[in-house]
Amino acid sequence: MKYLKIIAILFVLAFIASCKSESAQPSVAPIPAGNKKALAHGRVNQILVIADSTLWKGPVGDSFFYYFSAPYILLPQPEPIFDVVQMSPEELAAQPLKKEFRTVVILADLNDENSNTSRMVRADLGPEKLSELQQKGKGFNVTTGQDKWATKQQLFYVNGLGEDKLKACIAANFPAIARKISERDQEVVKSTAYQGGENSTLEADVFAKFNLKIKIPKGFKQAKYDGNSNTLWLRSDEREFIGNVIIHKLPYKDKSQLTKAGIKKIRNSVTGIVTTDQPKTYMRINDVDLPLFVENKTMNDIYTVQAKGVWDIVNDFMGGPFVSNLLLNTKTNELVLVDGFVFAPGKDKRNYMQELEYVISTVGF
Numbered sequence: 001m002k003y004l005k006i007i008a009i010l011f012v013l014a015f016i017a018s019c020k021s022e023s024a025q026p027s028v029a030p031i032p033a034g035n036k037k038a039l040a041h042g043r044v045n046q047i048l049v050i051a052d053s054t055l056w057k058g059p060v061g062d063s064f065f066y067y068f069s070a071p072y073i074l075l076p077q078p079e080p081i082f083d084v085v086q087m088s089p090e091e092l093a094a095q096p097l098k099k100e101f102r103t104v105v106i107l108a109d110l111n112d113e114n115s116n117t118s119r120m121v122r123a124d125l126g127p128e129k130l131s132e133l134q135q136k137g138k139g140f141n142v143t144t145g146q147d148k149w150a151t152k153q154q155l156f157y158v159n160g161l162g163e164d165k166l167k168a169c170i171a172a173n174f175p176a177i178a179r180k181i182s183e184r185d186q187e188v189v190k191s192t193a194y195q196g197g198e199n200s201t202l203e204a205d206v207f208a209k210f211n212l213k214i215k216i217p218k219g220f221k222q223a224k225y226d227g228n229s230n231t232l233w234l235r236s237d238e239r240e241f242i243g244n245v246i247i248h249k250l251p252y253k254d255k256s257q258l259t260k261a262g263i264k265k266i267r268n269s270v271t272g273i274v275t276t277d278q279p280k281t282y283m284r285i286n287d288v289d290l291p292l293f294v295e296n297k298t299m300n301d302i303y304t305v306q307a308k309g310v311w312d313i314v315n316d317f318m319g320g321p322f323v324s325n326l327l328l329n330t331k332t333n334e335l336v337l338v339d340g341f342v343f344a345p346g347k348d349k350r351n352y353m354q355e356l357e358y359v360i361s362t363v364g365f
Contacts, residue, residue: 037151050104142158158170264287276318302329
């Protein structure tokens with residue numbers, strides 16, 4: 001029973017990548033030439049929600065929080081998918097700089113004639129869009145907008161004719177909205193991961209050893225290389241967390257290697273390269289405290305088995321999250337494991353893992 005909620009969230013998040021948005025075309029036009037606005041700001045995974053206080057404190061707010069602040073998959077301590085900041089139109093008017101958030105979601109019950117949020121939505125969308133909502137569809141919709149208060153700003157108008165319809169709208173459109181926000185955030189994730197540039201020397205070394213192209217951030221250095229197993233451990237400790245990448249190549253023998261048990265066996269067989277200053281230590285997958293989540297996907301036209309979970313160190317008190325990509329090279333009949341893991345005790349790890357996941361996704365043969 002302890003895994004049921006986790007598995008449900010994993011299913012929803014896995015669905016995000018394949019879900020197509022039901023949103024209409026943007027109704028808020030890009031800024032006209034010569035009308036300069038400030039550049040939108042806000043951290044990655046951060047959402048400003050504009051909603052009436054009474055609406056937010058009731059079932060609609062609970063529904064939004066249930067989906068958008070659900071636990072991010074497979075971290076040692078729970079962290080939300082998104083960091084949600086809510087403000088009413090009145091609070092926003094008193095703090096106008098908050099209007100410049102990069103990602104804004106506007107929640108409106110359009111049946112509430114006294115709602116300041118609903119008035120804002122009606123003014124932004126116009127009578128034609130409102131007429132479509134009232135005469136067609138399910139009594140709810142999501143309309144996207146951009147650059148309302150700042151450049152490079154993304155808006156989602158989440159509308160319903162009554163609170164029940166608004167809750168249904170949140171549930172139906174969460175995967176598509178979350179996917180769009182994550183896609184936009186990738187720009188920030190990439191610029192943060194590669195803020196110092198790339199390590200061309202290590203990239204050339206990786207290509208020579210594994211015939212693998214990968215973009216390695218500047219701060220990474222070789223921690224250890226095991227020539228017998230052809231396993232390379234890269235490490236970066238120049239920031240507030242320790243980022244790690246392991247690369248290992250092996251022959252492809254049969255389909256059993258491309259299963260959950262297969263990738264677990266391969267990862268556990270090579271992460272012994274990671275040790276501490278304590279005797280008889282090595283890294284392993286800990287799928288007792290949290291489940292190992294595995295999915296098959298195509299990454300850069302490469303068949304990939306991806307595993308996400310948590311690791312720990314045998315005979316020491318260390319652990320953290322990891323993501324592994326097992327890549328099938330059909331031309332050479334070989335497998336390459338590219339693994340990223342974080343060590344950041346006492347710190348939130350979601351954003352760090354997103355950086356590493358991006359880094360290990362830049363692969364190619």
